[in-house]
Amino acid sequence: MSDGRPPRATQEQGQEPHAHARAAPTADTQPRLIATEGQKPFSDMKDTLHPALLEGVDAMGFKFMSPVQEKVFSELPSLSSDCLVQAKTGTGKTAAFLLPAIQNLLSGNMPRRGGVGILVICPTRELALQIAKECQDITSRLPQKLDCHTAFGGTQRASSLKRFLSGNPSILVATPGRLDDILGEEEVRERFEGLKTLVLDEADRMLDAGFAPAIHKILKRLPPKSNGWQGMCFSATLPERVNDVVKCVLFPGYTSLSTIDPNEAPTVARVPQFSVLLNSVKQTFPALLAVLQKEYESNPDDFKVVVFGTTANGVGMLYDLCKLALPQFRTFELHSRMSQNSRTRTTGEFKEAPRGILIASDVVGRGMDFPNVSLVVQLGLPMDTEQYVHRVGRTARAGRDGRAVIILFSNESFFINTNPTLPIKPYPTDIVAELPKYQALVDKSFPRVDEVAKAKAYQAFLGYNKTYLKKLKLQPKELVQLANDYAYAMGCPEPPMIEKKVVGKMGLKGVPGLRIGTRERD
Numbered sequence: 001m002s003d004g005r006p007p008r009a010t011q012e013q014g015q016e017p018h019a020h021a022r023a024a025p026t027a028d029t030q031p032r033l034i035a036t037e038g039q040k041p042f043s044d045m046k047d048t049l050h051p052a053l054l055e056g057v058d059a060m061g062f063k064f065m066s067p068v069q070e071k072v073f074s075e076l077p078s079l080s081s082d083c084l085v086q087a088k089t090g091t092g093k094t095a096a097f098l099l100p101a102i103q104n105l106l107s108g109n110m111p112r113r114g115g116v117g118i119l120v121i122c123p124t125r126e127l128a129l130q131i132a133k134e135c136q137d138i139t140s141r142l143p144q145k146l147d148c149h150t151a152f153g154g155t156q157r158a159s160s161l162k163r164f165l166s167g168n169p170s171i172l173v174a175t176p177g178r179l180d181d182i183l184g185e186e187e188v189r190e191r192f193e194g195l196k197t198l199v200l201d202e203a204d205r206m207l208d209a210g211f212a213p214a215i216h217k218i219l220k221r222l223p224p225k226s227n228g229w230q231g232m233c234f235s236a237t238l239p240e241r242v243n244d245v246v247k248c249v250l251f252p253g254y255t256s257l258s259t260i261d262p263n264e265a266p267t268v269a270r271v272p273q274f275s276v277l278l279n280s281v282k283q284t285f286p287a288l289l290a291v292l293q294k295e296y297e298s299n300p301d302d303f304k305v306v307v308f309g310t311t312a313n314g315v316g317m318l319y320d321l322c323k324l325a326l327p328q329f330r331t332f333e334l335h336s337r338m339s340q341n342s343r344t345r346t347t348g349e350f351k352e353a354p355r356g357i358l359i360a361s362d363v364v365g366r367g368m369d370f371p372n373v374s375l376v377v378q379l380g381l382p383m384d385t386e387q388y389v390h391r392v393g394r395t396a397r398a399g400r401d402g403r404a405v406i407i408l409f410s411n412e413s414f415f416i417n418t419n420p421t422l423p424i425k426p427y428p429t430d431i432v433a434e435l436p437k438y439q440a441l442v443d444k445s446f447p448r449v450d451e452v453a454k455a456k457a458y459q460a461f462l463g464y465n466k467t468y469l470k471k472l473k474l475q476p477k478e479l480v481q482l483a484n485d486y487a488y489a490m491g492c493p494e495p496p497m498i499e500k501k502v503v504g505k506m507g508l509k510g511v512p513g514l515r516i517g518t519r520e521r522d
């Protein structure tokens with residue numbers, strides 16, 4: 001007769017007890033409780049969760065459940081129910097989907113050896129690695145090891161496929177591109193016959209125009225929903241449009257849970273958010289340096305910053321500038337133009353770094369958990385309101401405080417006016433008055449930034465802002481002038497060359513102000 005506790009997974013013959021475990025957090029690494037007073041301790045889940053899972057989260061320093069974790073456990077009809085879950089950034093959604101899904105597997109739903117029981121799909125490679133790590137930590141105390149594999153681009157396809165097929169990937173965390181690719185192999189598709197749970201993390205992003213086609217191709221190659229696998233969709237932002245598309249993953253009548261009051265701002269309340277509105281794009285670079293210096297001076301002992309740029313090449317150039325202009329800070333760069341090894345290495349370094357400045361593109365705009373980030377700066381227009389919210393969500397995680405500043409030039413200032421629900425106030429110091437001091441630093445630094453990096457940033461600036469022509473209220477000719485001002489601000493004596501075919505692709509053929517030709521060297 002069962003004592004009501006979930007069955008202890010039996011020890012497979014020859015299976016070593018799971019030796020490695022996450023080192024017990026030291027005082028300064030102990031995640032501060034997300035829990036506020038009155039949040040339930042995980043020990044209350046002793047009749048719901050396998051004892052080894054409770055030992056796992058305890059070893060991770062999770063003593064109390066966060067609101068979204070408690071809501072999932074207390075309001076889901078069963079741990080295998082389909083659900084659409086919204087909770088603010090940094091509040092523990094990863095464990096909120098992993099724990100019920102893993103408990104399901106342990107409750108007699110393990111797939112056959114080599115089969116995938118839980119599939120988590122997320123938008124970026126770094127997030128896939130982060131989720132897999134959290135999964136390994138949560139299951140670290142299980143007597144029978146549960147392997148969590150990853151599948152994402154930028155890694156050797158053959159070797160990772162070999163590892164997948166020869167391994168026992170009870171859990172797979174994947175990005176859509178690589179998953180869609182390997183599902184083209186029959187022997188890979190067979191591994192999903194015992195699928196029990198499909199999770200879309202950052203679900204609104206996974207179901208938007210960018211990813212939806214790949215997601216639909218993937219769903220066609222997985223067992224049909226009628227096989228009964230559980231669908232779970234999680235995000236900090238779930239705009240209305242998501243309700244129309246989640247039915248491809250969730251059964252009708254799925255449970256919808258949210259820890260966010262519809263009348264409150266979607267960003268974490270503890271994060272004061274400011275804007276710096278510039279008269280000209282030429283003020284962008286001294287304004288960034290001024291904000292970083294001001295923020296450092298007001299909080300020198302807690303200065304771990306993420307600066308978001310709008311394009312990968314723009315971020316690469318910004319990194320080069322900040323390295324030269326701010327040698328007193330350790331600076332990091334992360335964007336899609338880097339090799340995967342560099343991206344993975346930098347992600348790990350910045351996660352561990354007690355302080356420093358990460359200059360990043362949106363490759364880390366969602367989901368990424370960099371402990372103790374004290375400030376998020378956004379330079380230029382976010383792709384949309386949701387992206388703004390997720391970027392701000394890189395700070396104030398796990399119950400910590402944080403601050404956010406967005407720097408926009410005049411044409412971009414519509415973003416503030418068209419997002420009244422965002423609690424963004426004017427920056428408390430008059431940054432524009434401080435610019436001359438920082439302009440001198442910019443003028444001294446840019447001559448040492450590679451001209452090709454500037455040319456790539458110029459081209460990326462044109463391409464990115466071309467997509468917002470209407471919102472920026474610009475004619476193509478004015479856009480080119482704006483980009484030429486941006487190039488001037490980078491210290492380019494004249495606008496960088498841009499190839500004829502690139503101009504054609506951008507739809508800027510014949511627009512005056514461009515210098516058509518081939519760059520000296522790439």
Ligand SMILES: Nc1ncnc2c1ncn2[C@@H]1O[C@H](COP(=O)(O)OP(=O)(O)OP(=O)(O)O)[C@@H](O)[C@H]1O
Pocket residue numbers: 031032033034035061062063064065066069087088089090091092093094095235236366367368369371393394397398
């Ligand atoms: N119950 C808990 N107690 C203490 N810390 C927790 C708890 N749950 C999660 N954390 C920690 O809080 C941080 C944020 O967790 P997580 O990344 O899952 O948040 P999220 O809600 O998924 O954020 P995002 O919306 O940005 O993806 C992580 O460092 C995680 O280890």
